[in-house]
Every structure is written in structure tokens, then in C-alpha cells.
Amino acid sequence: MPDFTATKSRFHLPRGVTYLDGNSLGPLPLAAKTRMAQVMQEEWGEMLITGWNKAGWMAQPGQMGDRIGRLIGAEPGHVMLGDTLSIKVYQALAAALALRPDRRVILSDTGNFPTDLYMAEGLIETLGKTHELRCVPPEEVEQAITEEVAVLLLTEVDYRTGRRHDMPRLTQKAHEVGALAIWDLAHSAGALPVDVSGGKADFAVGCTYKFLNGGPGAPAFIYVAPRQAEATAPALSGWLGHAAPFAFEQTYRAAPGVARMRVGTPPVLAMASLEAALDVWDGVEVAEVYARAQELSERFIKGIEATCPMLTLASPRDPDQRGSQVSFHFEHGYEAMQACIAHGVIGDFRAPDIMRFGITPLYLDEADIDRAIAVVSEVMTDDLWDDDAYRHRSAVT
């Protein structure tokens, strides 16, 4: 088991705050401040343009891609950092559809994070409305994987409930009917053990500002399975994905493998912060973090259910079916979460009625969970939620 006291000491955690929203934005790793200052002064400041080679900026998207790759079970050399998750979804989806030219259906689920669906819509428009985005409820995905399906586009862990899809099983099902599988690991990378290689994902995408603590707006990543890498046509064929970017050729030639998924100039300052955040993961196994998150989640569920009868568990009760978050339904969830935040416990609200708490063992321990339970209980036993009083207070605030 990693030394979680040690990992916790590597983050800045504001005094008086218990932070259960690391599944939305991870906290500041202390070393990110010094690393950033160093990159700004010693690299950008002193090296100027020569930093691209001298400081190694140009190589970082691939190097950090590999560090993330270790956390998601990717083969070395097959993960690339850059852009935002939305852009990476578009890249993966465009590439996958090009690999299945005779099929017309993108299969997703209604629990997917909306931007994945929106990007699919935009791509379909661009393709000339030749394709269909078919969205079924999460529990009906498996039956909906038919030979019509070109590509399965799913987020492994539901951003509202934490419900986890069976990635290897659904991927296998997709492959059996000749479809490809793209997995969005936004709520998986750094949260739970993922094995994109063993699970045979064709593409995977994710972000680094949640469980990986890269900072607000930190870059995304994309994985392309080795067996697809050389056949992948990059729709967003930017110069840094060219086989020879500095030859400034007139015509695009894709770089080998996942490097073709690079688009424009990499975000050097954002990468400085992310690099320090990834250092925290050195010597830490995601499986151990997940096991610890399950313990803490069970403690949290038990504590909340014992004290807050008006909250209904929205997450699966079986720990193996959950990511590293716990969610509850509550009619006045938005206001209740505001009250929790005012009392120093930061979670998140997701429409229509979800109170969401991220369980992130790198910097959360039993004492934090107990404090969160106490604060949520206190907020929930307030007469604020008595219906008449609620209406009254809502009207005046």
C-alpha cells in the first residue's frame, strides 16, 4: 500500500476545506509551483525559442503520454498528450469511422458526458449527415451492439453516478460484431485500474485535470492501439502530427503511430504543472489507490446513509461497479451542495438532482471522510429542507 500520508503532504489543501471534488479539478501539487516557476524563468525566460529542443518541450507530449500510459495500461509509445478531451474525442471518432467505412452507426449511451455526444454530432454534420449517433440507456448498451455499429463511444465511469461500464466485456462484444471501441477515461485515469491494452480498446481518450491533478485546463491525452496506429487517418492533421514538421512541406504526411494525433504547438506551461502532478504517481499503483478509494467510499456511504435519510444513493452499491466517486439524489441538491461548500466541504452538483463526491485517496483520509459526513449531516438536518422553510428561504436568497 503506498504511503498516503506522504502523497497527501505533496498537495496544497486549503485550511478549513475538505475537498471531495477532485474528480472535477484535482488540487495543486506543491511541486507544480516550483516546476512552473522554473520553466517560466529558466526555460522560457533564459532559453527563449531554443527551449523547444534544449529544454525538451517538443518531446514532452509523448513522454508525458507514456507516464499517463502506465496508469491506463497502455503500451509505451502509444499515448500522446495535447488539446482538450473534446478535440481528442473528435480525433478518435473520425479515425474510427474512417476505419469502418461501410458502417453508419456511432453507439453511445445517455450517461455519456455531453461533450462526447456533441462532438459526435459535429463530426456527423461535417461528414454530411451520413452517420447516426445512437444513444441508448447505459444498461442497454450491450444488446445494442449490432453489426450496424461502426464504433462504440463510451465513457467508462458515469460523471453523475460513478457507474462503471465493463470495458473489456463491451469491447469484446464490439469486436465480435466488427465494430471498434473508443473509451473516454475522464473519470478513470488515476482513479481505477484501466488496462487499455489487455482490454483491447481501439482508442482511448482522457483528461488530466481530474484524478491526475494537472491543473485547470490541463491537456488531454489520446491512446491509439498499436494494431490501429498505422492505419489511422488523422482528421485534424496539424503540422506537429506531420512526419517532418520542420521540413515545412506543402502536403501532409502522417507521422508514425500516435504522433500523428499531435495537432498544433504543445502547451508548455500547462505541461510544466502536469509534469509535477505526474511525479506524485511515481511508485504509486492505481489499483492500490482504487482499493483505498473503495474503503473510503464505503465509509462515506455508511456514514451518510446513517445520518441523512433524505439522500438516496445514486451510485451503484456494489463497489466494483463504481468509479472513485459517490453520488446521492436529493431534490434540493443544488442548494444543499452550496450549503456544504459554505461549511467547508466541497463536492459538486450535477443536474437534475445529483450531489457528487469525489473520493481521491492521494490526499483524502478517514478524518476527511468523517468531517465530510459530519458537515453533510449537519446541512441536511437543518430545517432548510423542510418544504415550507425551503420555499421561504429560496425566495429571499
Place this chain on the structure above:
Amino acid sequence: MPDFTATKSRFHLPRGVTYLDGNSLGPLPLAAKTRMAQVMQEEWGEMLITGWNKAGWMAQPGQMGDRIGRLIGAEPGHVMLGDTLSIKVYQALAAALALRPDRRVILSDTGNFPTDLYMAEGLIETLGKTHELRCVPPEEVEQAITEEVAVLLLTEVDYRTGRRHDMPRLTQKAHEVGALAIWDLAHSAGALPVDVSGGKADFAVGCTYKFLNGGPGAPAFIYVAPRQAEATAPALSGWLGHAAPFAFEQTYRAAPGVARMRVGTPPVLAMASLEAALDVWDGVEVAEVYARAQELSERFIKGIEATCPMLTLASPRDPDQRGSQVSFHFEHGYEAMQACIAHGVIGDFRAPDIMRFGITPLYLDEADIDRAIAVVSEVMTDDLWDDDAYRHRSAVT
């Protein structure tokens, strides 16, 4: 005339270095370091997820878009920050083609920066090869603007020679035949007066790490003319370009105007640096910077031509035809530029034979220009460039 001594004092310029590559990567504004430290500690560190509203991160792409908008003559509310220039080219091009559904030609020139051409190629593939990318030499663009053309995609200032297109004239010509015009302002924004509104550009895109000094990998921007804004279909329809991102609707609805050109989560740390860089522009008019750049450029050309007969001017001799850079042809340009850099004068090399020097008055003065002339002259009079000696030295280094 702005106080250029004052603006120069706002940058970190390494001791012993004369920096003529600010058209590739601008130097570090001193205030960027403090601003970054503040955003990391006081905003990300202390506010955590609440920074999106409390620190105003979510609104910054539009606010900074407007600050850039002032420098390119845009109407307020019509410039949005985000992503990379390549991505912004794709967005503009996809939107423009959708506005001209009956036409099939993207007209560009062979002097365009390759990524613009590559992104056009990728889009054409995605569209099903229904379109043609037609590239003519820069001087033939005007005659090539015919009724076949859907959209003119040009970079105003050539990245190798500094040759400047007549943006209002070519735009007018495009409009006369019913085509749209997209202008890439990579080497224009912060370099020379641009008037996207008066010049009637339909779309404009640009980057912020060159003349705007935002830092390595700083975000790009996009301008959409008010008359096109509501009709523009965003191909990259990400959640932050949705009319109600936090309603998490299943279907995409475009946000009003240029806000629909937002895609994913904005790069908060990169924006911190850029914000400090934009502060340097407060009270500074681009026209005055450009006038000063022309003075310095003339001084540089005169000095180099007087002392380096083997260098041939690659930039237009007429200052009004040039951006803020001066380029020379030289057969051994790559090695010569390496030698200049070793002697403390940083310029850039662009294949096949261009030595490129950026003229950036915010932090360059006559003494810098004179020092650069002296160093280039010294390098060029070295017997290094005697053919036999050159072959010898190349073989051993």
C-alpha cells in the same frame, strides 16, 4: 509614440542575448511570473473548483479575446480564445465551407504556413473529398479568385519572407465573386495594424505566443464577423460552445455568436501568463509599434547589406509590403544561424535557405539592432563560408 524603454523593461531578456526571434516565441513578461504564481496559489490552490466562477476562469476566453480583438480591429464580443491555431483554422474553414455549400474550392497560396494547408487537407478528407485545396503562388492569388472559390484561406504575413498580402483588397475581391475570406494573423497580431472589421474579413485566426508574448504553447484565437456569427455551424461542437454547458443536455445547441467556437475546458494556467503579456499592450497602439518596427527593419537591412554581400534580401524591400520581420537568403543559412545563436544573436532558419529575424519594438531598440548587425557580419565574414573550409567544418561538427 509609446515609451519603448518602459515596455522593454517589462520583459526578461537574458544577459548577452539579442533576441530577434520574437516572431516565433515572444520573451517572458516579468509580470507573467507573478501572475502565474498568484493563479496557481491563490486561485487554483485556494479556490479549487470554485475558481471557475470565483476567479472568473470561465469568462476569460471571451475577455482576453476582446483584448486581442482591440489589436486586430475586431468588434467587441467577436473574438474567442482557445485551442491551437491549427484547430482554429479547422473551425473557421469548416464553418466557411458550410456557408458556401455550392462551391468546392479552398483557395490558398504556397506561402501559407503548412499547418493551414494540412488542416484543410484533413477537413477535405473528412468531408469525403468533395472539395479541392487549390494552392497558387502568393502573387497569383488575386487572379485565382474566381466564382468557383468557396473560401480564401490566407496568412497575411508570410512566415519565411515577411511578405504581406493586401488583406482588404483580396477580401473585397473574394466577396465580389461570392467567396468568403479567412485570414490567419499568426504573424500579424501585435505586429502590424490589422482591421478585421473594416477589412471585412469573415473569419480570422491567430496565435498569441509570437508578437503577443503569451508563452510557449499559449492559446490561439478566432474572430467571426458579426454578420456570419449566428449562421456559423461549429464543426467542433464542444460542450463549452453549447448555449447552456452546465445544463448537460443530450443534444448540442450552439451558444450565441463566437462563443460557439469554444470547444473544451479553457487552459487556465496558460491564460494567466497571456493575461500578463496582454497588460504590456495597454495604452500601446499596434500602428505605433509597426512604425517603429519599420524604422528598425530599415536600419537592419541597411546594416546587413553594407556588410554581408553573400546575404540576399528575401523580404520585400518596400516596408509597406512587409510584416515585422526581415529575411535573407543564404545557401548555408542553417549553419550560419547556428553560428549567430552561438554568438548571442537569436534569429531563426526556415528551409530551404531563409535566415529570419523578427523585429519586435516592445523590447528591441537601435542598440540591439546594431549588435545584431555586428554579430551577423562577423559570422558572415568568418572563413566558415568559404566553400572548402565549410565542407571541412561541416564534416567535423
